[in-house]
Amino acid sequence: MTLVNGPKSAAVLYSSLLQSCIGSNAFRQGKSVHHRTIIAPSASPPDLHLSTKLVIFYSHFGDVAAARRVFDGMPHRSVVSWTAMVSAYAKNGRPREALELFALMLRSGARANQFTFGSAASACAGARCARSGEQVHACAAKGRFAGDMFVQSALMDMHLRCGSVADASRLFAEMERKDVVSWNALIRGFVEHKHYSDALGLFASMLRDAMVPDHFTFGSALKASAAVSLLSNVELIHTCIIKLGYLGNKIVTASLIDSYAKCRSLSSARVIYDSMCEPDLVSSTALISGYSMDRNHSKDAMKLFCKIHRKGLRIDGVLLSSLLAICANTASIKFGTQVHAYMCKKQPMGDAALDNALVDMYAKAGEFTDARRAFDEMPHRNVISWTSLITACGENGFGEDAVTLFDRMAEDGVKPNDVTFLALLSACSHSGLMNKGIEYFTSMMSKYGINPRVEHYSSAIDLLARGGQLEDAWKLVQKINAEPSSSMFGAMLGACKIHGNVPLGETAAKNLFSMDPESSVNYAVLANIFADSCLWENAQRTRKLLAETSRGKEVGYSVI
Template identity: 50%
Template sequence: MAERTVVSWTAMISGYSQNGFFENALLVFAEMRKAGFKGNQFSYGSTLKACTGLRYFKGGMQIQGCIEKGRFVGNLFVQSGLLDLHAKCGDMEDASRLFYGMGRRDLVSWNVMIGGFVLQGLADKAFQLLRQMMREGNVPDCFTLGSVLRVSFGDDGIMKIGQVHGLIHQLGFESHNVLAASLVDAYSKCGSLQCALKLYKNMPMKDIISCTALITSFAREDKHNRDALDLFKEINSLQVEMDDVILCSVLNVCANVADLKLGRQIHACYLKCQPTNDVAMGNALIDMYAKCGAIKDANKVFNEMDERNVISWTSLIAGYGKHGYGHEAIALYEKMEHERMKPNGVTFLSLLFACSHTGLINKGSELFNAMVSKYGILPQAEHLSCMVDLFARGGQLEAAYELIRLMNIEPTPSLWGAILGASNIYGNMNLGEEAATHLFNMDPEKSVNYIALAGLYAGAGAWENAWETRKLMDERRAVKDPGYSLLSSADKEMMLLKPS
């Protein structure tokens, strides 16, 4: 251009900023200033948006300095840009000072502030501002309500979601699919799965976001695993394009119910779209194959991963341990150390479990010491439970009992359960009776503890004590749940000895 004006400079800055080329927008703004042009409200607003997009707070503060020297300091568009910068990159106290210092506030400025509080995890502040906004006569829009629903809800989460839900209904926004999906996600994260499922079924258009939220929540609840798979099959039949998040969630469910067939199908579906595994998908596949007993397939996925993290290594170690391959688990841990990948507490928990179920007492003790001394990981109740189980399974009941007595953590039912189980196997009546006494106090309705103590008495020929234990079990109504088997075929599932 032979001649450039502030309008042409601003058009370039706005174009770059609106299309996500934030660095280019800042470069053009700098050139404009060097050429002797002062910005207008639109060039300042677009440049602030670029700084916010890059999280370049220092540059944003320099722009703010230019604004405060000029005549656009009170412009609503510019002020909203400054609010967004401080809310996303700086401090909400500074954003609040700017907000309450504004002569006039529009819906955008309210939304920016509420979104900022949500981004910072300040749920109560976001709700307070929403109420203030409505008291001042401002009507929230879909962006306002969508932001509020993204907040991390606390103990009163269901009540707050219900209030927002009522507001959506009152304002006539129920037909907005994005808000419906946000409600499904919010209800799911608060554990109100029935409300989430009902909303999902009433959605005019099912989308991948709401479906993923619901499946992920179902996956966290073992009793809803089949519901999650049914939901996935339904969304799949609608020819909706799947993303990595939903596929990882469904693989997690497949791992929980040991559905190897569906897990393989999802793996094949993913490979059609992307021939190499990213870290999250690779980890989900390792976990699924390992929990379904297909250790060779888990190992194959592990070896084919271009990049691995501690979860990748730990998932395969856990799979080896679960299926009795203790030596392989330890060999993988040694390879992990050789490649300078630092193990975490879950890695050592999986290793101790593997040693416990393979009878590697000395190796388990060595790993426990390495966890504390070499890696500085503080033992949790789960680690101590594994060590107690390790000693108990190896017949070292006195060592297991001494560990419980000396540790600083309050003994859990799993710790005393390991002692009682081992006492039953090795016939140590004194320790068995003490463990059972603790277990009866902790969980008086758990039938397995009474059965184990009765078995210990029966093995020692103390039939009167065994009969008394069984009688106590009946008096406390500690009913044993019947076991059942689930057989899957190509056509249907059949449950044998289904519990009442």
């Protein structure tokens, strides 16, 4: 591939045309420009600036192979050419190739600039390779670019994406000059690593240093405030947004709605939504997602959906998933089936998250047949899909079906997670499949390497206890490294009542008394255990404790 080496003005013209194609996202027209520059092999070398512009052009449209062909056809390369190609690999998800090319550049004797180091650092971040990042940092220091803001921001982002928040914070503190990009990188990093207090503290420092935040800053600060349910912080950030004139920015407005909703201030979220001239999909989804967290606002969500639909606004899978979650939580099968009908008409097949929400909605509404049909119609199933239906089987008393589904899931090559096993153990427990349940509990650790949580132990103890294996259940309670939960002792107490085991029942009850001394049900069950075994004095003494616990409580009554 050789490029025209005509008059300099021709190369400048072609470069200008390519830049226009990049700005207007005109890939086909840009390729036409490239074809116009190609001629038969010539002794004249291709124009360096034009070749570099072609690398940038193809990189912009994700055609890295074409960019590399142009790059390889260049007899001479400038630092801009090398940087363009390194950046092409880094930006298009090929960080290893970017780092290999960066190493080749250094070996060839070419001197990198701040943009080369920045692209190499981004590649290290993409590869999650902190060690390579440290080497890039050292090279930048040798080339006197370690103090460059662009390089430092890229290195900071690399440390954050590699999980080293401390190194990123140290690098930020060492920066002599900081721009809004630097502040945003660290605030966003804190939020992504769930260091919400640090993110909000850094945002406050940014304001104290008279650095003006932008819409990215506000998005991260609002997300941090919502994560810790700090409504007062959301209100303060809202004031700052108004003062700086960002309220018209749709991204910021959607973040505000989302934050108010997550702080349970749905009225404020609705006021902001209604003040928008043209509510878009993101803001509508944020408000409906907020409504999905509060059963009292389920009708508001449904009305809002109808309003959006009448206006002809675009509706996507995320919004529909939130609506199905509302239908599931309120058992509103009528509206849920209408959403399903809309999905069949308007939504393309293959959205696994939306299909999972549909299965969950039918299952929680008690419509197991419809849940099973929705599951069978899914073109793609993931672990959440299988777990949702296994849960539905357990809740509807179909333990054998849950076991069959789990076996099918393994045959399909889908690896179960801890939630899958929790659903499976619960299904086995409620269907009397004790041996099968304990077998799954064991294989969860030995075959799949999943460490059981307290909930798994509770289910296993419940399995053994319901099956009459009280001694084995008690041994499992004592074996747990963590502090046993009330649900474990509750399962033991209930099983001791069924199987008439007084000593273990008394031990389980005493533990429950110390955990929750005001729960009257535990005293009542223990008293019944004593009474069933004709231990009348113990029963009377326990009932006396029950009466003392119930004092001061309002007695229930019927209005009928």
